[in-house]
Amino acid sequence: MFYSETYKTHWWGPPRIASRALMAIPTKLGFTDNKDGHSLTVINPEWDVVYPIRNPYSRAVSWWNLRHNDRENLLKGTHISFEEFVKNPENEYFHIQPGRPWEPINTIERNNLKVRNIIRYEHLVDDLLEIDFVKENFQILSEQLFLIKYQQRDAYRREYIDITNNPVCSFYTQELADIVWENKKIEFLHGDYQRDSWKYLL
Numbered sequence: 001m002f003y004s005e006t007y008k009t010h011w012w013g014p015p016r017i018a019s020r021a022l023m024a025i026p027t028k029l030g031f032t033d034n035k036d037g038h039s040l041t042v043i044n045p046e047w048d049v050v051y052p053i054r055n056p057y058s059r060a061v062s063w064w065n066l067r068h069n070d071r072e073n074l075l076k077g078t079h080i081s082f083e084e085f086v087k088n089p090e091n092e093y094f095h096i097q098p099g100r101p102w103e104p105i106n107t108i109e110r111n112n113l114k115v116r117n118i119i120r121y122e123h124l125v126d127d128l129l130e131i132d133f134v135k136e137n138f139q140i141l142s143e144q145l146f147l148i149k150y151q152q153r154d155a156y157r158r159e160y161i162d163i164t165n166n167p168v169c170s171f172y173t174q175e176l177a178d179i180v181w182e183n184k185k186i187e188f189l190h191g192d193y194q195r196d197s198w199k200y201l202l
Contacts, residue, residue, distance in 0.1 A: 001013065001033075001034045001036050001037070001038070001039050001040065001041050002023070002026035002027070002031035002032060002033055002034065003031060003032055003034060003041075003043045003044075003047070004026070004029070004030065004031040004032065005032075006030070007029075007031075007048075007133050008044075008046070008047045008048060009031075009047055009048045009049065009050055009116055009133075010041070010042065010043060010047055010048070010049045010050070010113075011025075011026040011031055011049075011050050011051070012038075012040050012049060012050070012051040012104055013037075013038055013051070013052070014038055014040070014051065014052065014096075014102050014103075014104055015038045015063075015102060016054065016059050016062040016063050016066065016093075017052040017053065017054045017059065017121050018052060018054075018121055018124060018148070019038060019052065021124075021147070021148050021151075022052060022119065022124070022128075022148065024144040024147065024148070025128060025134060025141060025144055025145075025148075028137075028140065028141055028144055029133065029134075029137060029141075038101075038102050039101065039102075040101070040102065040103075040104055040107045042107070042111050042113065045111050045112065045113065047113075048113070048114045048115065048116035049104075049108060049113050049114070049115055049116060050115075050116050050117045050118075050119065050131060051104050051115075051118065051119070052118070052119040052120070052121055052124075053118055053119070053120055053121065053187070053190065053191045054120070054121035054122070054191075055121070055122065055191070055193045055197055055201065056180055056181075056184040056187045056188055056191075056193065057168060057172065057177065057180055057193075057197060057198040057201055058121070058168050058201055059093065059121075059184075059187075060085075060086065060093050060180050060184070061082065061168050061171050063085075063091070063092055063093040064082050064085040064086075064091075064093075065164050067085075067091075067092050068080045068085055069082075069163070069164065082171045082176070083173075083176060086176045086179050086180060087176075087179065089183075093184070094183045094184070097186075098186060105186060105187070105190050116131070117130055117131045118191075119131075120191070124148055124149065125145050125148055125149045128145065128148070129145075167201065167202045168198070168201035168202065169198055169199055169200065169201045169202070172198045172199075177195075177196075177198045180198075181195055
């Protein structure tokens with residue numbers, strides 16, 4: 001989590017939404033790193049907030065890759081299938097619900113914060129350039145924006161097994177999609193992601 005008194009802004013990075021790739025922007029702009037990882041800390045309730053969102057169908061696959069589908073899991077024998085992950089109601093992603101850490105929607109409402117910008121995972125650079133202080137500093141951020149646009153999808157896949165490169169839609173059946181929808185409906189509605197969107201995710 002980053003914050004800036006200059007811009008009167010909190011910059012949050014919930015997990016599995018390109019938070020590591022995006023942190024290059026506030027870092028370059030001189031934001032203070034609060035050293036609390038994915039925490040949604042509120043430094044000043046009068047300040048705005050910037051944070052990313054992601055289609056929950058895609059985010060669920062990302063959580064599974066991180067926790068249960070890397071090479072270390074294979075070596076340890078702790079690998080589980082995506083179906084097993086989704087059908088476990090206590091999985092790491094479903095555990096992030098309103099009122100719990102890393103869930104920004106409820107945190108914003110509870111603290112009556114003003115949202116400055118939302119950065120969609122599917123349109124990272126486009127949405128970054130909608131942020132006034134990013135647009136104003138385009139020249140000094142051009143390298144970071146280039147790396148986010150062309151490298152962020154590949155940077156953290158090296159430890160995952162080959163199946164990670166399959167399209168997101170290939171992991172789903174209607175049954176699994178319905179489970180994710182029911183558990184993460186607040187995120188679907190917040191981001192205006194459609195219930196059948198899993199069918200078209202690459």
